[in-house]
Amino acid sequence: MSTRADGRDTRWAQHRAVRRRELVEAALRAIRRHGPSVGMDDISAEAGTSKTVIYRHFGDRTGLYSAVAExxxxxxxxxxxxxxxxxxxxxxxxxxxxxxxxxxxxxxxxxxxxxxxxxxxxxxxxxxxxxxxxxxxxxxxxxxxxxxxxxxxxxxxxxxxxxxxxxxxxxxxxxxxxxxxxxxxxxxxxxxxxxxxxxxxxxxxxxxxxxxxxxxx
Missing domain, CATH: 1.10.357.10 (Tetracycline Repressor, domain 2)
Structure with missing residues (x-):
């Protein structure tokens, strides 16, 4: 039971890491398209998702900025x-x-x-x-x-x-x-x-x- 749970946790963590990288790449594309004053609406549109999903992965705008900068x-x-x-x-x-x-x-x-x-x-x-x-x-x-x-x-x-x-x-x-x-x-x-x-x-x-x-x- 615990082994299956651990496996699911690992797969979920890997999925989240991949999704975060995809969202960061989308943010980079949006910045190139709209310039440094890019807004969250621009980024979410480029990512093909909602701002809610982005916040779920990064917490807030500051979290997204930090991920992009890193x-x-x-x-x-x-x-x-x-x-x-x-x-x-x-x-x-x-x-x-x-x-x-x-x-x-x-x-x-x-x-x-x-x-x-x-x-x-x-x-x-x-x-x-x-x-x-x-x-x-x-x-x-x-x-x-x-x-x-x-x-x-x-x-x-x-x-x-x-x-x-x-x-x-x-x-x-x-x-x-x-x-x-x-x-x-x-x-x-x-x-x-x-x-x-x-x-x-x-x-x-x-x-x-x-x-x-x-x-x-």
Whole structure:
């Protein structure tokens, strides 16, 4: 009896997970069609169901927003991992260009989705775990690990790796926001070059502030 019940529970949980993914994909299509100010009526029409069904799966508008944002976050993380799979700690400047280009490519490909995630039009209340901040933290931690390995290999003080890693990611996100607000007035490759040229001197082997101070002593 309990085994059959457990089997039904498992199948139901799998069904709900599949249905949630389908509804998230429908929401993404609606956002692309109607823009970041998309409404629940638009999303339910795209999904071919009622708002009641959507709320049953996500709780409320905030729950749907969180699910959509988490899906977008995962796509960004997967793209960045692919673009930077060949990072070489011997040359950390090589990580900046691919990372920036991968991020901006996704923004350029899906501008309405990006605006939706950033502007948060569906929110009815606070989000328990902010998916935008969470994504920035995850990418920043990855970049910081690479920078720490590079600085350590060079025999340099690696204490700045966390600051540099998270600062670089925050800078890229701010640059992407500005790029979108300006209607992508500069070609993507030019923005990538702008960011790379700014950070390359710090990453190419210049002595850290700690080493410089020590040398002066």
């Amino acid at each position: 899906s977008v976050d995962q796509r960004i993380l997967d793209s960045l991992r692919t673009a930077t799979a060949d990072w070489n700690t011997q040359d950390p400047t090589a990580l900046v260009g691919p990372m920036v280009d991968a991020y901006l490519s996704l923004v350029e490909k899906d501008p309405e989705i990006y605006r939706f995630v950033v502007t948060r039009p569906l929110l009815d209340g606070p989000v328990e775990h902010d998916p935008v901040a969470g994504l920035t933290d995850q990418i920043g931690a990855q970049v910081a690990q690479v920078l720490e390995a590079h600085l350590t290999l060079q025999g340099r003080d690696a204490a700045c790796a966390q600051t540099w890693g998270h600062g670089l990611v925050g800078f890229v996100r701010a640059a992407a926001d500005h790029w979108m607000d300006s209607e992508r007035s500069r070609p993507r490759q030019d923005v990538v070059a702008d960011v790379t040229s700014l950070f390359a001197p710090a990453l190419s082997g210049m002595p850290s502030t700690h080493q410089t101070t020590h040398d002066q002593d």
